[in-house]
Amino acid sequence: MKYLLTGVAGFIGSEVCLALLQRGEEVVGIDNLNDYYDVLLKESRLAKLHEFSNFIFRKISVENRDAIAELNAEYQFEYIIHLAAQAGVRYSIENPEAYIDSNLVGFGNILELARKQSVRHLVYASSSSVYGENGKQPFSEQDNVDHPVSLYAATKKANEAMAHSYSHLYDIPATGLRFFTVYGPWGRPDMAPFLFTDAILGNRPINVFNHGNMARDFTYIDDVVDGVLLALNAIPTKHGGMMGSSLNDTTACFQVLNVGNSQPVKLMDFIQAIERFSGKKAKMNFMDMQKGDVPSTYADISQLRTLTGYSPKTSIEDGVQATVSWYREYYGL
Template sequence: MKILVTGAAGFIGMHTSLVLLQRGDEVVGLDNLNDYYDPQLKLDRLAQLQAFSNFRFIKLDLADRDGMTRLFAEEKFERVVHLAAQAGVRYSLQNPHAYVDSNLVGFVNVLEGCRHNAVQHLVYASSSSVYGGNEKTPFSEADPVDHPVSLYAATKKANELMAHTYSHLYDIPTTGLRFFTVYGPWGRPDMAPWLFTSAIFEGRPIKVFNHGKMLRDFTYVDDIVQGVVRTLDRPAEPDAAYDGKAPNPATSRAPFRVFNIGNQDPVPLMDFIDAIESATGKIAEKDFQPMQPGDVPVTSADVSALTAWTGFEPGTPLRSGVQRFVAWYRDYFRV
């Protein structure tokens, strides 16, 4: 298939593109290479993809309406994996307009491209952050998600609503995937696995928020990509069992689906830190801090719906995944 992957120079985008390329799909990768974190890391990820003859890269901002319109009209993609976004919960407190431009304006441009160019299926990144103030665990797609605690989370919830509108009005199959704390090689420098590992190697204290009393559904990137690709290969369909008098927010009479995608095994933050310490062979100096604004104490995924739909099964034990990440980090930075 001919597939557009937005955010192809990003963490999950690179890994997803690699799997699609390896199985023989034609991948057009889009990214704006912004400087939210070091663009060199993004260029190094792209270099992994540019070794494939069936990959092309286009530098373009999602918010560029004319550019996005031309891209879809010229390329005629069969399917789209939309992973580009302004990432980061805490940064949304500092620069909210970046989230509106990328996550809202940019998403409308993707939806319009799909609408006018007969795209067969749009798979897009949502986030576990949409559960916000929910305290019932594990999080289920059938739960209401009406209390986001960050603008980032609100934009991801908005994406799901926008996708449903286009599925309903224009019969476009759309599937949203709520990612749960993804980690692994080529990860993001603003996320805990990288922050902890770099601090340990550099002899700096690590900041441990909520005094370490956190549970996270850490999910290894290879498991995430398996779920993304399996979902891409099974376009959303109308739910024959949908009941408008008792609506399930994860399905519809339209070809629309929303799924959790996580490890379904929440880990105490201190256990995750212990795994990094074991992999690095060093003990971290810990600076215990209160909870940060916009954060939540627990994430826990019920992935039974995605398993039933695609056969998705996360299979990477935490310590194995952490060891692979730390080995990659050592190699990349020569430490």
Template sequence: MKYLVTGTAGFIGFYVARKLCELGHEVVGLDNLNSYYIQKLKHDRLEQLKSYSNLQFVQMDLADRADIAQLFQTEKFQRVIHLAAQAGVRYSLENPMAYIDSNLVGMATILEGCRHNEVEHLVYASSSSVYGMNSKMPYSTKDAVDHPVSLYAATKKANELLAHSYSHLYKLPTTGLRFFTVNGPWGRPDMAAWKFTQAILEGKPINVFNHGELQRDFTDIEDILEGIIRIQDVIPKGKEGFSNDDPGRSSAPYRVYNIGNNQPVKLMDFINAIEKACGKEALKNYLPMQAGDVYATYADVDDLMKDVGFKPKIKIDETMNRFVGWYRNWC
């Protein structure tokens, strides 16, 4: 099978590309290697992939319509796993146009490439951020997500809408995955696990927002990887005569799933797991809620469990032990 994996130098994309190579597939990995965070980390991830002869890396910007179109026409991908995006809720307050170019224009170029080249399945990254300030827990794909509280969330909801239109108009099978907070080795420097670990090891204070009264559906990267690999084989068919009263399903070949741990963790328990892994207590700076943030995330993953047998297994203590061990070695 021939795959395009976008965001190959990114956290999740790196794991996905590596796994597909290990399974014997032909992979073209794409990334623009932007400077949103430490470029050395991106290059080191790519270095880990160099040993795979069945991976070809292409440095390219998703917003480059002509180049993306040519790539699709030349390579004739059978499946696409689209993970590249401008990430980060708070950065979207500072640099909104980066999200428009990468997350909206980039999604459109991928959809057009799939449409014109008979791609059999597009799996793409959405986000738990689309749930905004929804108070109903756990978050379900059956819930309305019409009130995003960040531009990042708005672009991810827009991705789902764009995907549905292509599924409906061109019968392109698309599957969106609403990722909840993902942690593990090779994670991003803008994530809490990295920031807290760095500060604790350096004896600097950590910022604890909303005075610690937050919960997150932290999920280990290995569990996330298993879900992605399984779902790409489940190609949506659509359901004739479907009433479209379930936002996660459609009469078109379109699906949206939550992919998370289904076990929300209190922020203070998360910090405690990092403290244990570091062997050192954190200096804590308690602050009010941040703009664009949400109080809790909690994934209903019943549909994914039913369709692919996805059931997260790895606990937060194990995840943080592995992350801190990797961080000490990498830094």
């Protein structure tokens, strides 16, 4: 099999897998289908993938070392796209052990699989959360990321350091993708775009943190999929990777890349877009900033653009309209 894709029932994972299957690639997808959010939504995403004969699914947790070893014995992969993780900044405050198990132990198991199989390229999910309270914007891969403000962010920063060490020691080409606030149809129910759409259409109030003084580099799922697939082909070499980052040097086939829209949107403007396309006014509870959160994110995508020609195409208006339309259809409203 050519590809292993972890977190295949997740939001980004399912859409990346669908794109690979549609172009005829063979994919083994794994996911543990945990109940962090609605399992039925995950199964609905998987149902789209099961329509393809070139797709194999295994229900596996990445932190299960024996199960990953069985994959190593059964298949030979050319590429690994590692998107499985315990997600969510706020949940990491409530349940830190889940992040240690999935994001640290699990990533270590995937690195070992990549080493044993000598894969052509390991692409893995990092996060814009690694930038923490960085005051300089837009966020650049060359910025210092030594001050994460959540355990989730700390595990993603650790993933980048772990990948760098494996790349240096074992010549594994590795690319970490720092995703910026991904939204769209089939999105995660724990993220603001879904939460706001769900509540506004259901005539329930929404919690607006930092009293609405927030901005996010909202990135539509189709543009994120394009970024992942383009990065997959931009295999780093010891002398061809991105130079200048605190985690890059000429001793490793390694790079980290921002995947964002590079057009931050004020949170209140995003809410107003949902109001327009839902035809309903939001009832808002204005609240203080939550622990682990940051007021603004803004991606510098020049590195990915230079390497691959990446250019996000979806406007907030089009993206929000598609999201609200999907929600209505999926939930039969």
